[in-house]
Amino acid sequence: MKNLLIKNGTVVTASDTQNADVYIEGEKVVAIGNDLGSRFSKKADQIIDANGCYLFPGGIDAHTHMQLPFMGTFASDTFETGTLAGLHGGTTTIIDFAFQSHGDTLNSALNAWHEMAKDKTCSDYAFHVAVTDFTETAQKEIQGLVEKQGVSSFKTFMAYKGALMLDDRQIIQLMKEVKKFGGIVTTHAENGDLVDTLIAENRAKGNLGPEFHPLSRPPIVESEATGRIIDIAHQGGHPLYIVHLTCEDALNRVRAATLRNQKVYVETCVQYLLLDDSAYLEENFGGSKYVMSPPLRKKSDQEALWKGIDQNLIEVVATDHCPFCMDQKKMGIKDFSKIPNGAPGIEHRMELMFSEGVLKKRINLNKFVDLTSTAASKIFGLYPRKGSIAVGGDADIVIFDPKVKHTISAATHHMNCDYSAYEGWQVTGKCRTTILRGQVVIDQGKALIGKGYGKYIPRTKPGVANV
Numbered sequence: 001m002k003n004l005l006i007k008n009g010t011v012v013t014a015s016d017t018q019n020a021d022v023y024i025e026g027e028k029v030v031a032i033g034n035d036l037g038s039r040f041s042k043k044a045d046q047i048i049d050a051n052g053c054y055l056f057p058g059g060i061d062a063h064t065h066m067q068l069p070f071m072g073t074f075a076s077d078t079f080e081t082g083t084l085a086g087l088h089g090g091t092t093t094i095i096d097f098a099f100q101s102h103g104d105t106l107n108s109a110l111n112a113w114h115e116m117a118k119d120k121t122c123s124d125y126a127f128h129v130a131v132t133d134f135t136e137t138a139q140k141e142i143q144g145l146v147e148k149q150g151v152s153s154f155k156t157f158m159a160y161k162g163a164l165m166l167d168d169r170q171i172i173q174l175m176k177e178v179k180k181f182g183g184i185v186t187t188h189a190e191n192g193d194l195v196d197t198l199i200a201e202n203r204a205k206g207n208l209g210p211e212f213h214p215l216s217r218p219p220i221v222e223s224e225a226t227g228r229i230i231d232i233a234h235q236g237g238h239p240l241y242i243v244h245l246t247c248e249d250a251l252n253r254v255r256a257a258t259l260r261n262q263k264v265y266v267e268t269c270v271q272y273l274l275l276d277d278s279a280y281l282e283e284n285f286g287g288s289k290y291v292m293s294p295p296l297r298k299k300s301d302q303e304a305l306w307k308g309i310d311q312n313l314i315e316v317v318a319t320d321h322c323p324f325c326m327d328q329k330k331m332g333i334k335d336f337s338k339i340p341n342g343a344p345g346i347e348h349r350m351e352l353m354f355s356e357g358v359l360k361k362r363i364n365l366n367k368f369v370d371l372t373s374t375a376a377s378k379i380f381g382l383y384p385r386k387g388s389i390a391v392g393g394d395a396d397i398v399i400f401d402p403k404v405k406h407t408i409s410a411a412t413h414h415m416n417c418d419y420s421a422y423e424g425w426q427v428t429g430k431c432r433t434t435i436l437r438g439q440v441v442i443d444q445g446k447a448l449i450g451k452g453y454g455k456y457i458p459r460t461k462p463g464v465a466n467v
């Protein structure tokens with residue numbers, strides 16, 4: 001067991017900001033306070049001076065897809081490459097999705113994802129299960145997944161008909177079962193029939209370029225499904241988490257729910273806060289880089305999302321990290337509906353949220369921590385083990401230098417993807433050192449651990465302490 005003393009940093013949690021030292025024994029934080037050197041410097045194996053830096057809780061990306069088999073190919077980051085990139089950017093835990101295949105059980109999906117991640121993953125990880133075929137067998141598996149396997153959240157798709165989509169009846173049954181055992185259903189809210197109709201109409205007109213992707217999935221596709229799933233959850237008194245919400249119209253459905261005292265948890269992703277649909281016009285099939293679902297929206301939607309964060313309507317900023325290289329994107333060169341949906345993002349979520357959020361005064365430091373770490377840990381049953389810097393918690397800490405300026409580029413990023421959605425963006429603030437369970441895993445851009453360092457973290461039910 002190694003002991004680590006971090007001196008002179010500014011410790012930031014979702015609630016407080018204090019100048020303090022942090023002392024770590026093995027994997028856990030043991031003390032936070034002033035002048036811990038006098039008590040612990042003799043016991044420390046390593047002392048790090050964090051003068052001028054913030055100490056943030058390790059980031060939690062609640063929405064990633066490493067090596068996901070999807071739309072005829074596989075997401076290009078493996079559990080190894082994607083989580084290492086995440087560590088470079090201060091994300092110490094991911095929650096990935098194990099996808100059920102039609103005719104298969106939920107447990108076999110979970111086992112398959114465990115197999116992909118085991119001995120490969122660099123950061124810590126947990127799983128949601130994406131339910132795509134809600135059979136009687138699947139229904140019987142929910143209790144065991146929540147109580148024995150550490151999976152307390154289940155994703156449903158209201159789009160991708162014939163592949164991933166459940167109908168409303170199946171979603172209602174799933175919600176009932178999940179609620180019985182204290183879990184939560186998360187939803188990809190797009191009206192699948194409307195999407196399929198609009199895609200068919202565009203194709204029939206010969207509208208085949210990437211710029212027709214957002215036109216086939218306009219805001220009403222998302223806001224209708226968002227309102228519907230919120231109503232379904234309200235009727236049954238079910239907890240609900242909406243993944244990757246993108247636009248003002250959908251956010252207004254969430255806002256309306258508050259008027260009847262319904263709580264809905266909402267996630268957006270960094271790309272929806274920072275990029276807009278003009279990206280689809282990038283020349284030479286460049287628009288395909290941004291083909292994801294739901295699509296990028298208007299600048300006015302970005303502003304609405306920032307306001308939604310301010311109003312506590314949005315709790316979590318994730319990435320939906322699902323990268324495909326340009327060769328893979330070219331599967332849809334003649335038809336936008338065949339472009340694999342998804343984009344890279346895990347590496348720069350925290351730095352972009354700091355630079356564009358904190359430094360541009362859209363959010364304060366504590367909100368930054370809540371959005372990038374604490375809220376997800378509470379909603380998804382990782383807290384207080386993860387999601388804060390607290391005595392007794394895992395020593396997952398990012399030493400963040402707020403002054404360093406750097407430029408994002410595919411030439412220097414660590415994600416296994418040959419483009420960046422933020423190519424050439426200048427950001428201020430960099431993860432100098434990432435610590436995961438007391439071990440320095442990244443220092444000044446250098447990885448100090450290899451694949452397999454990451455551990456599976458079984459989750460508790462939302463609201464139940466993970467200790």
Ligand code: URP
Pocket residue numbers: 065188291292293294320322341342343
């Ligand atoms: O375009 C996306 N979002 N790809 C990943 C799958 C999903 O819907 O989350």
Ligand code: ZN
Pocket residue numbers: 188243244293
């Ligand atoms: Zn989705």
Ligand code: ZN
Pocket residue numbers: 063064065320322
């Ligand atoms: Zn996703």
